[in-house]
Amino acid sequence: MASQNADRSGVGATGAHENVLEIRNASVGFAMGRGTSKVLDDVSIDVHRGEVIGIVGESGSGKSMLADSVLDAIDPPGQLTGEITYYPPDGGEPIVTNELDEEEMRRFRWEHISMVVQGAMDSFNPTLSLQSHFEETLEAHDHDVDEGMVRARSLLEDVHLDPERILNSYPHELSGGMKQRALIALSLVLDPEVLIMDEPTAALDLLMQQSILKLLSDLKEKYNLTIMMVTHDLSHVARIADRLAVMYAFDVLEIGPTEDIVDDPAHPYTRGLLNSIPDVHAPLESMESIVGTSPDPLNVPEGCSYHPRCEIAKDECTLENPPLERVADEHRAACFYWEESREAIPLKKQQ
Numbered sequence: 001m002a003s004q005n006a007d008r009s010g011v012g013a014t015g016a017h018e019n020v021l022e023i024r025n026a027s028v029g030f031a032m033g034r035g036t037s038k039v040l041d042d043v044s045i046d047v048h049r050g051e052v053i054g055i056v057g058e059s060g061s062g063k064s065m066l067a068d069s070v071l072d073a074i075d076p077p078g079q080l081t082g083e084i085t086y087y088p089p090d091g092g093e094p095i096v097t098n099e100l101d102e103e104e105m106r107r108f109r110w111e112h113i114s115m116v117v118q119g120a121m122d123s124f125n126p127t128l129s130l131q132s133h134f135e136e137t138l139e140a141h142d143h144d145v146d147e148g149m150v151r152a153r154s155l156l157e158d159v160h161l162d163p164e165r166i167l168n169s170y171p172h173e174l175s176g177g178m179k180q181r182a183l184i185a186l187s188l189v190l191d192p193e194v195l196i197m198d199e200p201t202a203a204l205d206l207l208m209q210q211s212i213l214k215l216l217s218d219l220k221e222k223y224n225l226t227i228m229m230v231t232h233d234l235s236h237v238a239r240i241a242d243r244l245a246v247m248y249a250f251d252v253l254e255i256g257p258t259e260d261i262v263d264d265p266a267h268p269y270t271r272g273l274l275n276s277i278p279d280v281h282a283p284l285e286s287m288e289s290i291v292g293t294s295p296d297p298l299n300v301p302e303g304c305s306y307h308p309r310c311e312i313a314k315d316e317c318t319l320e321n322p323p324l325e326r327v328a329d330e331h332r333a334a335c336f337y338w339e340e341s342r343e344a345i346p347l348k349k350q351q
C-alpha cells in the first residue's frame, strides 16, 4: 500500500497518531461544458482519533464530496486532488488513501474505514438473505466466516436486533429503521476504525433518527470508533458530535468543539444557520432564513464566497478569501470580522 513520510509529531504514548485522518488541500473538479466545476475547494481538516465529527451545511455545499474523498470514491469524471492520510491505530505506516490502486482500496475499505452513504438501505441485494450479506463481506476480505458471524450476531444485538430473525430475513422483510440498523452492523463486521455516515437517518422518522444517533454513540464507545457524520441537520448531529465542521460553497468556513459552534459561533453564516433552525416553541414569524441562495459551483463569488449574503461584509471580503483564523483554542472561523459578527448578528435562543 502507498505510504508517505509521515509527520510523526502527533504520535501519542500508545504509538497511535492523535489524528486518524488528515485531509490536506482536498479539491474535486468536474470538467463541464461551461468550465470546470469545483465542488470541493482546497479543504484541509484533521479528524481526531476517537471523536465524532459532524460535517454540516446546506444541500449542495460539498459535504458528500468531502466524505467521498476520504475513500477516493468520487464518481468519474470527477477528479480528486490533495492528500488524505490515514494513520493506523497501532502506529503503523500511514496510508495515503487517494494513492491506493483499485485492489488496495477494495481491501482498505470496510477493514479500516467503512462508509454508509445516502440511500444505502436500498443497496441490499433483494435476492440475498442478511446472513449471505454478512458472509459475502467476510469472504471478500478473507476473514474467517465462523468467527466473523459471531461478531455479526453480537453487532446485531448491539443495534437492538434479534440476530436469528434478522439473519434469516430478506431485505424486503425489514422496516427502514431495521435495515438501517442492520447496515450499521454490517459496516462494522470487519472491525474498522472509522465509520463515515452520509445523511444516515434522512429517510427515517424523528424517533428512529434519535434512536440511531444513540446507537451510534454507544457503538463508538464500545468499539473505540471514530465517526464522521455528514448531515444538513446541525441540531441533530450536535447531540452526539464532539466537533462540528461547517461547510459553505465547497469549503469549510468554521470548525471547532460542538459547544463553541452551537453556543458561540463566530462566522456570520453559522450564526445565520443557527437562527434558521426551526424551534417548535417559537412563533413562525420569529424564524429567520438567510437571504439569498448558496452559489452554483461554476459561479462562486470572488473573495469570501459568503459575502453576497453576509450582512456585515466589507470591501475586503469581496477581494480576499479569508483563511481559517483562531477564535479560541480549537475553534477556527474563516471571517475577517468574526469578532464583529457576534454583536451584529445576535443568536436567537435555541431550545
Ligand SMILES: Nc1ncnc2c1ncn2[C@@H]1O[C@H](COP(=O)(O)OP(=O)(O)OP(=O)(O)O)[C@@H](O)[C@H]1O
Pocket: 030, 037, 039, 057, 058, 059, 060, 061, 062, 063, 064, 065, 066, 075, 078, 232, 297
Ligand atoms: N457527478 C457530478 N457532476 C457534477 N457536479 C456534481 C456531481 N455530483 C455532485 N455535484 C455537485 O457537487 C456539489 C456538491 O455536492 P455534494 O453532494 O457534495 O453536496 P452536499 O452538501 O452533500 O449536498 P446534499 O446534502 O444535498 O447531499 C453540488 O453542487 C452538486 O451539484
